[in-house]
Amino acid sequence: MDHFEIRDGAMFAEDVPLATIAEEVGTPVYVYSRATLERHARVFREALSGLPRIHIAFAIKANPNLAVLRVLAREGFGGDIVSIGEMKRALAAGMKAADIVFSGVGKTRPELREALEAGIGQFNIELEQEGVAIAEIAREMGKTATAVLRVNPDVDAGTHAKISTGMKENKFGVPIDEAPPIFARLAALDGLAMRGLALHIGSQIFDLAPIERAYAKVGALVMQLRAAGFEIDRVDLGGGLGVPYERDKVPPSPAVYGEMVARVTKDWDVTLMFEPGRVIAGNAGILLTRVIWVKPGVLRPYVIVDAAMNDLARPAMYDAWHDFEAVRPGGERMIANIAGPVCESGDTFAMGRDIDTVQAGDLAVFRTAGAYGATMASTYNSRALVPEVMVDGDKFAIVAERVMPEALIAAEHVPDFLKD
Ligand SMILES: Cc1ncc(COP(=O)(O)O)c(C=O)c1O
């Protein structure tokens, strides 16, 4: 459920008409619902309430907007970061350093140092050399880094190849079979406190069976490491739960996921950590756009909207589906292609889609755009960077400004040797 609904013939975000936002902020613009974010955070936490000890770290890559992170910090969420930029955002939004976990396969030494300086709670080590580097830097700083080893369980998550992360050919984690000796070598290093394991097998997952298989493999490894004398007090189970981009394709609910986790982990006796991204933010946002033209096409018309692949990259990158709906639906339907203004044939949101009939000038939305939307935006074709708005009841605020071409040009320089 979200808070983007038709009332008296036109779509609202909570109690704000989308037409008002379009008028005041312009289009394209992302619109987030605070109430939806809070609801998702609470539903997720509630789904895990049967577990003895948990920590939830929002996957900041899904939506790093400061206002979004602030909402989640107030809900008690920490953050899962993959860069120092994300760490700065998490801290700026009020997340505690101790509640931050640092994932990612290419953390640089300066980044590791900065994260240690900030006192982040946990490093998720993705390869042995990284663990050695963390230990070295921590020793130089007179600190001990708390860490877990990310394992690659070699399980096919059954999702899009580009967002699958837990198969042996993927770049993430150490192969699970090689984990025990690597863990032992890292645990022997001064400066590093090896406390457990982590995994994350992919994103937009609809089938819990592969997740369960992967968790079971990690559970066996927990027991094996304990038997070898290591103290294991936490396992980071990652994120990955899918969201319904298409109304009739419904993923497992957080509650069903929570039941599975409780069943698989009942004997682990650890703090369980979670890194949800999409399931929290996806349906808390829409991309509001205006139809520029309805262009007659050879087979069917092209609805050309003012949002493009640079604003919402998912359809171009993964052939992803985002529902498209008129803000003021008239009841008529049309079959059309939907495309943006960017000069690439790939700047197409949908082909041959059954949609509300729209005309030039009409407002429309792409739904389920709150995760991996604005954060993946670019300024390709020298388009402005798309702005973001958050709605709270009958109020709304611009939470990220539209970055105009003038500002982008001002950040570039023509060197002296070209000035004559
Ligand atoms: C390590 C890690 N944790 C968490 C996530 C969040 O995933 P999702 O948005 O699917 O919940 C990702 C992205 O897939 C990730 O790479």
Ligand SMILES: N[C@@H](CCCC[NH3+])C(=O)O
């Ligand atoms: N960007 C991807 C998800 C990547 C997940 C990151 N590990 C998407 O939009 O679906």
